[in-house]
Amino acid sequence: MKLELRGITKVFGPLVANDHIDLVVEPGEIHALLGENGAGKSTLMNVLYGLYDPDDGQILLDDRPVTFKGPGDAVAAGIGMVHQHFMLVPVFTVAESVALGYEPTGPAGALKLDEARRRVAEISERFGFDVDPDALIEDLPVGVQQRVEIIKALSRDAQTLILDEPTAVLTPQETDELIGIMRELKEAGTSIVFITHKLREVRAIADRITVIRRGKVVGEASPTSTETELASLMVGRSVSLTVDKEPAQPGEPAFSVENLSVVSPTGTVLVDDVSFEVRSGEILCIAGVQGNGQTELAEAILGLEEADSGRMLLDGEDLLRLSVRERLRAGLGFVPEDRSTDGVISSFTIAENLVLDIYDTEPFARGITMSPAKVAANATHRAEEFDVRYTDVQDPISTLSGGNAQKVVLAREMSRPLRLLVASQPTRGLDVGSIEFVHKRVVRERDQGTPCIIVSTELDEVLGLADRIAVMYRGRIVGIVDVAAEEGGVDRDMLGLMMAGVPMDEARAQAAEHHSVLGQADLEEETP
Numbered sequence: 001m002k003l004e005l006r007g008i009t010k011v012f013g014p015l016v017a018n019d020h021i022d023l024v025v026e027p028g029e030i031h032a033l034l035g036e037n038g039a040g041k042s043t044l045m046n047v048l049y050g051l052y053d054p055d056d057g058q059i060l061l062d063d064r065p066v067t068f069k070g071p072g073d074a075v076a077a078g079i080g081m082v083h084q085h086f087m088l089v090p091v092f093t094v095a096e097s098v099a100l101g102y103e104p105t106g107p108a109g110a111l112k113l114d115e116a117r118r119r120v121a122e123i124s125e126r127f128g129f130d131v132d133p134d135a136l137i138e139d140l141p142v143g144v145q146q147r148v149e150i151i152k153a154l155s156r157d158a159q160t161l162i163l164d165e166p167t168a169v170l171t172p173q174e175t176d177e178l179i180g181i182m183r184e185l186k187e188a189g190t191s192i193v194f195i196t197h198k199l200r201e202v203r204a205i206a207d208r209i210t211v212i213r214r215g216k217v218v219g220e221a222s223p224t225s226t227e228t229e230l231a232s233l234m235v236g237r238s239v240s241l242t243v244d245k246e247p248a249q250p251g252e253p254a255f256s257v258e259n260l261s262v263v264s265p266t267g268t269v270l271v272d273d274v275s276f277e278v279r280s281g282e283i284l285c286i287a288g289v290q291g292n293g294q295t296e297l298a299e300a301i302l303g304l305e306e307a308d309s310g311r312m313l314l315d316g317e318d319l320l321r322l323s324v325r326e327r328l329r330a331g332l333g334f335v336p337e338d339r340s341t342d343g344v345i346s347s348f349t350i351a352e353n354l355v356l357d358i359y360d361t362e363p364f365a366r367g368i369t370m371s372p373a374k375v376a377a378n379a380t381h382r383a384e385e386f387d388v389r390y391t392d393v394q395d396p397i398s399t400l401s402g403g404n405a406q407k408v409v410l411a412r413e414m415s416r417p418l419r420l421l422v423a424s425q426p427t428r429g430l431d432v433g434s435i436e437f438v439h440k441r442v443v444r445e446r447d448q449g450t451p452c453i454i455v456s457t458e459l460d461e462v463l464g465l466a467d468r469i470a471v472m473y474r475g476r477i478v479g480i481v482d483v484a485a486e487e488g489g490v491d492r493d494m495l496g497l498m499m500a501g502v503p504m505d506e507a508r509a510q511a512a513e514h515h516s517v518l519g520q521a522d523l524e525e526e527t528p
């Protein structure tokens with residue numbers, strides 16, 4: 001199916017989110033949509049999926065104009081969408097999730113469910129998805145839940161699939177698997193519109209790339225462009241894709257975690273006897289495949305997870321004795337992994353969200369009254385500093401694009417005087433320009449002497465920021481790599497092996513072996 005968007009325009013009050021956008025997606029094409037945070041990508045896709053009524057413009061399928069009154073019309077016309085935040089119900093099975101929304105075809109929906117089960121098995125088999133129709137959604141890893149969303153769309157005969165930042169929450173392995181799936185779908189003739197901020201992925205898989213900036217198409221880019229070229233086209237200026245920083249000048253250990261364990265209510269050990277220190281003026285990155293206890297470790301530092309045993313000392317004071325609020329007041333800056341549940345209050349305004357930790361302190365409060373003018377002035381200032389794209393600071397934060405909401409959380413947490421910064425996936429969903437800015441701010445925080453803990457599943461981010469890298473696997477720290485001591489830089493393969501649980505020394509030896517074998521193969525290839 002050929003899809004064409006012609007002159008699509010969508011305004012929100014004074015803001016033109018899409019300004020006469022033209023886009024053509026050929027059958028069986030993977031078309032990447034690139035653009036900075038707030039450029040209008042999600043808005044455009046919501047128009048295409050019938051969620052928004054465009055103020056102007058046309059959608060054409062195989063050259064015939066169509067009008068979508070809602071997602072039902074878009075689905076019926078062969079368009080499927082996999083959202084950034086999956087819309088699956090945790091207590092349903094895979095087949096039930098897929099059946100949801102089918103027209104009822106039998107008594108009490110029994111046939112519907114049988115049909116769904118059959119289709120899940122069939123699609124799963126055809127594309128090698130490996131999804132059990134009877135598995136419960138809540139038991140599935142994120143990558144598999146995403147496949148369920150894709151199956152759901154395909155089971156309704158989607159010929160064009162919209163994937164909105166599908167890899168933001170995936171592990172590197174899951175990303176590889178998804179790329180494989182996208183190739184299979186393309187082979188089968190499905191077109192894919194692919195939104196991502198990860199330029200490496202765009203280059204690996206896109207047939208065509210359209211770049212939008214501030215609501216307008218600014219051009220097409222070739223998949224053979226370099227990452228640097230794509231980055232500057234996206235944000236309209238040159239961007240450094242590596243982190244510029246001086247060697248750390250660490251001081252004394254300022255924060256220490258001693259024998260910390262976190263156990264889930266059902267008895268699973270999530271953080272298992274973890275100990276480490278962070279010195280003032282250094283960045284410790286916690287690396288690992290998602291789901292190996294990093295999230296719980298970070299949450300235990302703030303107090304969102306209860307520690308089962310152990311101690312956490314910040315300048316000698318045991319944080320475990322303090323409430324969440326007291327820890328924030330004591331100078332802990334905390335950027336949660338999931339901004340929508342832990343980072344912002346969606347019904348509050350942008351301005352209010354920027355003072356969540358400090359609204360009742362000077363200068364925002366006098367006695368029991370809050371000063372709206374001060375709160376607003378603070379918001380304008382922070383938004384400018386962190387380049388948050390908004391219309392009015394008194395708008396609810398839910399009107400911001402995903403990346404801009406993340407910038408609000410970062411602006412709030414990194415603008416207070418800090419004694420410790422803990423940030424989980426700080427740049428998830430951010431565009432390359434914003435990533436550059438956030439990395440600079442983290443380095444600045446370090447250089448002011450703050451001990452910083454950055455939890456990240458992005459290896460590039462870890463390698464760019466870290467002075468030391470603690471790798472977690474199944475709740476334990478496998479090893480801590482001192483970046484400055486690694487001759488020739490930290491070996492990615494070694495980190496990869498550690499992330500799979502191989503102890504550091506063994507990982508180092510195996511990685512070296514791996515290189516020498518590869519080096520040997522290269523030599524052999526060159527000699528006829």
Ligand SMILES: Nc1ncnc2c1ncn2[C@@H]1O[C@H](COP(=O)(O)OP(=O)(O)OP(=O)(O)O)[C@@H](O)[C@H]1O
Pocket residue numbers: 012015017035036037038039040041042043044389390391398399400401402403404429
């Ligand atoms: N419901 C809404 N009400 C008001 N403004 C909105 C609404 N939805 C989006 N916007 C605004 O429209 C603009 C485009 O947002 P959109 O979510 O399309 O950006 P995006 O390119 O997907 O960004 P990101 O990469 O951060 O996800 C932003 O300035 C956003 O604040």
